[in-house]
Amino acid sequence: MGILDKFRLDGKKAFVTGGAGGIGKAITTGLLEAGADVAIVDINLETAQAAAEELSSIGPKVTAVQADVTSEEDVNKMVNSIVDELGRIDIAFANAGITMNIPAEEMTFDEWNKVINLNLNGVFLTDQAAGKQMIKQGDGGVIVNTGSMSGSIVNTPQPQSSYNASKAGVIHLTKSLAMEWADHNIRVNTISPGYIGTDLLYKNDKLKPLIAEWEAATPQKRLGKAEELQGLALYLASEASTYVTGSDFIIDGGYTIV
Numbered sequence: 030m031g032i033l034d035k036f037r038l039d040g041k042k043a044f045v046t047g048g049a050g051g052i053g054k055a056i057t058t059g060l061l062e063a064g065a066d067v068a069i070v071d072i073n074l075e076t077a078q079a080a081a082e083e084l085s086s087i088g089p090k091v092t093a094v095q096a097d098v099t100s101e102e103d104v105n106k107m108v109n110s111i112v113d114e115l116g117r118i119d120i121a122f123a124n125a126g127i128t129m130n131i132p133a134e135e136m137t138f139d140e141w142n143k144v145i146n147l148n149l150n151g152v153f154l155t156d157q158a159a160g161k162q163m164i165k166q167g168d169g170g171v172i173v174n175t176g177s178m179s180g181s182i183v184n185t186p187q188p189q190s191s192y193n194a195s196k197a198g199v200i201h202l203t204k205s206l207a208m209e210w211a212d213h214n215i216r217v218n219t220i221s222p223g224y225i226g227t228d229l230l231y232k233n234d235k236l237k238p239l240i241a242e243w244e245a246a247t248p249q250k251r252l253g254k255a256e257e258l259q260g261l262a263l264y265l266a267s268e269a270s271t272y273v274t275g276s277d278f279i280i281d282g283g284y285t286i287v
């Protein structure tokens with residue numbers, strides 16, 4: 030098989046959590062273009078259905094599934110309904126996440142838990158349910174978690190201790206699962222974006238005014254586009270990356286080298 034063929038995902042069955050959002054939708058688009066069937070999982074069924082409708086002409090099959098990935102019950106139901114609809118799960122993207130920008134000394138414990146619960150616990154529940162299904166299937170699989178450059182560096186000037194801690198947790202959880210599941214031929218990796226132009230930034234009144242400052246601090250002098258994560262997502266999901274597991278990949282226009 031030539032190297033370009035290794036990037037194809039024909040016949041593969043995938044899901045993307047937070048799939049209706051900026052990054053999730055771009056990843057879904059990439060997977061569909063490469064030939065996979067994809068379930069768009071989101072807490073917001075309407076936006077998931079709208080995304081599935083919008084992308085339906087690209088790939089073989091795209092479907093929408095409602096789930097709150099912080100609920101173990103929802104996540105287990107989600108996996109069952111994807112298996113019912115697509116037949117199996119080869120590729121899982123645990124991508125849903127939020128940020129809250131509150132100084133640590135003012136943050137309530139509930140606010141802390143909200144971010145940790147989605148960004149870290151939600152990724153654990155998603156990976157665990159996908160991993161169990163892949164182990165049952167018996168022929169391996171691929172899990173890709175969305176971390177952030179914030180898992181390795183501390184952003185400035187905005188305070189975001191819970192986000193940073195959650196993403197550091199995702200990167201180390203990924204390594205832990207890669208170790209535990211290597212014998213099952215399940216690879217687990219992290220994509221860690223820098224600043225990407227999505228609703229996470231544009232619809233956040235605290236973050237939007239900071240965009241110009243971040244752009245100035247980025248060697249490439251701009252935000253990234255969600256589409257610019259597609260190449261890595263496809264690499265990690267495909268046979269092009271069979272010796273890659275437990276790794277964290279930062280895509281940030283050079284922000285973290287400064």
Ligand SMILES: NC(=O)c1ccc[n+]([C@@H]2O[C@H](COP(=O)([O-])OP(=O)(O)OC[C@H]3O[C@@H](n4cnc5c(N)ncnc54)[C@H](O)[C@@H]3O)[C@@H](O)[C@H]2O)c1
Binds near residue numbers: 096099127226
């Ligand atoms: N945009 C950035 O600059 C940036 C940078 C680094 C990392 N990330 C990470 O990328 C991921 C996606 O972010 P995005 O920028 O596309 O944000 P987004 O806000 O555009 O999309 C997030 C999606 O997750 C869904 N969601 C929220 N809570 C959920 C839950 N409990 N269960 C299921 N789905 C839920 C939302 O409905 C939304 O569709 C997040 O993990 C985020 O932390 C984003």
